[in-house]
Amino acid sequence: MRTKILITGIMLFWAVVGWGQEKIKIEKINPLSQFVFNKYVDVQECDKKGNIINCTPLTQMPINAIFSIVGKKGEKYIIKFLRWELSKQNIENNLSFFYRPARNNKAEIQQNIGKHRFNLSTGKLVSEDKSQSDNKQNTVSANNIVDVTERYFLIEEDTLILNGSVYTSIPKREFVFGTITYLARIRPAVKGFSGNWSTDLNLGIAYGIKQNLNKDWGIAALGGLSFSKIIIDSLSTSPSINTNIEKVALSPTINVLFNYKKFYIGLGVGFDWINSDSEESKRWIYNKKPFYAIGLGINLFSTNNTDSPNVTNK
Secondary structure, eight states: OHHHHHHHHHHHHHHHHHHHHOOOOOGGGTTTTOEEEOOOOOOEEETTTBBBHHHHHOOEEEEEOOOOOEEEEETEEEEEEEEEOHHHHHHHHHHHHHHTTTTHHHHHHHHHSSSSSTTTTTTTTTTTTGGGGGGGGGOTTTTOOOOOOOOEEEEEHHHHHHEEEEOOHHHHHHEEEEEEEEEEEEEEOOOOOOOEOOOOOOOOEEEEEEEESSEEEEEEEEEEEEEEEEEEEEOOOOOOOSOEEEEEOOOOOOEEEEEEEEEEEEEEEEBBBBOOHHHHHHHHTTTTTEEEEEEEEEEEEEEEEOOSSOOOOO
16 A cells, blocks of 8 residues: 555656746747746837837736747847737737736736727737727638737846746647556446455556647546556455465556646546466456546656647757
8 A cells, every 4th residue: 555655646746747837948049939928027018129119118928928039139038929829709808918018917907808909910909090990800810820910028038037938839639648547446246246446556557649628638538558466365256265365467448537737537447357377366256357446647748740830949
């Protein structure tokens, strides 16, 4: 039991370590690198060369909007937002959020969303003049990607590093591979014996496909193969034996797991197979019989295809 707790603890620690987003590495920035802000930061608007635009208030940067670093002015970096992917109903709200002055706090920003009009194809503020109102809903991108052009901001290096991270695109579906263990296995009644449950030590691998619901959450269908320690005793044999014997079983499984980032939890069904190389093994009533289990998994790596530019800041 202690060994199982240790293995589960190691898996949870690995998941926590893997949750962090990759930080920006200044020395590896290039024109193809893409980034996002993880926290709200206030920066000054500038022109393409990094010259401050007079009489413009600090602007609060949007979280998870993709930007690139296009230049440097002294010890500060010039950034430009490329695009941010939104559902249709959220495009206007996010543009409104983006244009709020930094002096407004988050609550005030939320209250003011929807009070401004924008050309959704360029991200530019639209005048209330009725002659320009036709442009308000001019969306030219079929996949709801809004391009923000010719707007630059100047940011301190420390602010950039502390509040930004490398952007990684999230596909709708991807193949995943990782480790899996079962916290508890429930065995249905068989051969007149009542069902039981066990927490015997087990550890294996799992591979399958995951449907991403959003950046952090998803659901996966995985096939697994694990090694399990099983105990053969008087309660699990027919005819019963008088001694306890430990054996290693091979356990194929099918699993449906929900995930938060690299951490997976859900249900599985499978069976234990042991080699009937002894009289005690032949009497084990659960050999090749199904069990149901609560599974815990950690994603080690994923494979996917995406049309988004590759992240090169690594």
